[in-house]
Amino acid sequence: MTPLSARSETIFAYGFALLLGLALVLATFPLDFLLPQAGGPWAPQGDAAQHAIAQRYFLGDAWRWPPLHVANLLAPEGLNIAFADGIPLLALPLKALRDLLPAGFHGIGLWYAIAWVMQPLAAVWCLRAAGEKRLLPAIAAALAASAMPAFINRYGHAALTGHFTLLIGLGLYLRLVRHQSARLWLLAVLTSVGTLLVHPYLGAMALALLAAVPLTLLLRGEHGWFAAGLGVVACAGAVGATMAAFGYLGAKGDGGYGDFALNLLSPVWPWRSWFLGGLVGREIDATGHGGWEGYNWLGLGLLAGLLALLALTPRAVAHALRRHAGLAIVLLGLTLLAISFRIGAGTAAVLDLGPPPGFLEQFRASGRFFWPVGTALLVGTIALLARLPRLGIPAALLLGLVQFADAQPNRTAIASWAQTREPWSVDAPALRRLFAEADRLTLLPSWPCVTPPDTIGDHARQLQVLSLAAERPLPANTMYVARWRGERPRCDDAATLAAPLAPGELRLILPGARDAALATMPGAATACTPVGELLACRLTPR
Template identity: 60%
Template structure:
């Protein structure tokens, strides 16, 4: 009954927030994806349509000037994309699973919260509904819109539930399930895998501090880590590099208690707290009045129970403290000021540029712990758990409204979509200029957006495309736009030049006067 109630909560919220054409998109829509969602959608469409290769996430038809693309570096959510690829014959043209993943994440979030709560020993219906409502209304979860893979917070709640079960009774079957969860988290997003692995590592730590057998659990964690490393090697994750910058997108010390986006406080969601100068969105971790109320009331009502719970899960507490330290980083911000600067970060941390995300498991542990304490605070405890969940739902109203407006915004194409669709349907390849590595990262925001918009249109078919925006790469990309523009047009090639590159590259196209012409703000050569 608890799981059914949580499922219905998640389903109702998902259908309330996301339009059906967002959850189940097809080709030919009169609106375009925007921001990072366009990148993820393009990568998924090409992966679903391309031939099966090794690694399974590699496509030869995207970023062809670099020899293809491993779509794990474009946040393609491989776990879902590969499943859709297996049934692509049944899918409508242009279908991708980015919108679908949002829906799945919203449905699974409250279900996974109940799983975690039951792992802590609380099985009554009212606390279950309370934790389901609160988890579905976590500000850090709702505030991830625009980045589908990172909405997979249900994996963190599942990881917390796995910890609670393994630390109590570490059976072989549970360890196998734990290992599968780590691989699944990796194939959604590596950040999520790092967090679920940290929660798994708390199992031997807690057992050690309790004086219980820990060597076997420690070896099991090593096996799970080896499995993740093996999948990373097989799927081509290893050896990748990005822009670095650990600490640029850190969590502010005040963020968990700073009610940005809270309906009860009336504070706007944006701008977030920022002491680093890079914006505070990645470090946004307001916990919500429902969670804070449940936790404070639970501790006040049962201080001895709170201390006992902390001692019982001391290993988990140490892991959560370490994740919090990673989140605030070596340059610690309080409000708008840096209050502690420890100098350059260790090189090993440079890949975790968006370090503020590491607080997410801490928030969910506080939620589950608070609900466990409050549920046992006398006869009124379960009712108070439900009330805390309802408060959290109400408090998150502005955030749900914001994501609903984003998902249902349906911005119009800024390019001539019908004419360009026709060109792509007849073309054999797309050369898009400027290429992604040739765009100035500091000043090229509009060009990046237009590049992704053009690729989004091309991906409906999808026509092999020369370039793609990626977050990480194994071989540093190079800028060869002049050579690409100067090359003779191949048979079936569609060469699209964006406004920023038109003055410098359009004159280089051979026989350009006869083969090139304006199409809205673009120049198209065929």
């Protein structure tokens, strides 16, 4: 048989990755999930609802400065959609095209499709940067990357499915340590900014991978390290300028660095492994906050490939670590950051190093910082396996196939989540009619006034009410956000309840504020009527 030309192998490699990504999207996500419209009969849930609300309000608002500002959510102060994980990188072009989109459209489902298609494509691009350009190793990389458990397990949080940005960042590192050019550094700058606009956590990881370029060159004793350092400064400067221009600076969160950390056993803990999942009953956790954010099972294919490399060619592994010492140091630093100051192994905290520095409180879900490590291990393992004589390429392909098969329970779980159709817990048709007659919505209790544990369920009702209001979108007083500026928003519902209703205002009272509203709100007895478990209060309708 005549061997394929290099060009044909490239075309077939990217073609396979593209078809694989499209097939996985079609097999996993229903059409109404990918392309939502207003008036749906089912309610979005949890964080996915938060993200969809933010995007819908953003798409329905006028262009403002900063570009991510939404005036009608958290009115009158407004909201930066990045603080509600609204994926600005996608939201901005969608807003430019909003006149062509269906009423009530948002891009959260569409982002899943983009991420799942890009993941295998970016893996092939990254593997080629490692010098491996043959077809079968590329197929192995596409299969294995699409099956990385930490990637698949991001359902419910669309922005964080953007693991392909880490593959692009790693691919840029591999190209830049071999040859620097203005074009590559410009791509690195654009990648850094774009990844920030997907999610700040991913943006920080991408910058860390690029920072390994000058460190590796310096440790090799090569002169290009200084120019590479300037390139990293340009990337960091572009990210900082974007954060300033787009309103990111000054944001704060709930803190709690270490609450959602990487458990030392997590990379080898086979939760949702098709081959080994029966050995464990749940995610591993030593913090008491659950193991989801620290979930980093590497997959049986990758672990088997790593063990094979260490057994068959330890010198090649040691040589690769020396050649990429800067990257190894960066990955070690990210691992330590992921583990946090309270180190857990299994179900026990084995070491507590005390309070962390204050700036680390921004990284509450520190376990995520292991994602670039898993990405680098995957690409490096396939590249090194494929170089073994005779058995290398079959071994790399077997790694990809085993990794893909091992991830089946994770694929089943995300497909089940995407296909779930939860009914509205509020009277959606009645609320849509009320929203059509209102000029603004005051929803009580507001988000800061719903304190955990929320036994009444007002947090879930808030998201459902705001999901309905976002279909217009109707100006609303409150929103659940991941970050905010200044001090945490305070509960001032008592003052809001004490104020009389304004013309055009629809004041919706959830069960948690019902007693206070009936006792303190002027005219509550005549202005409020039940709508299911809610009270709808307004002056004479228009």
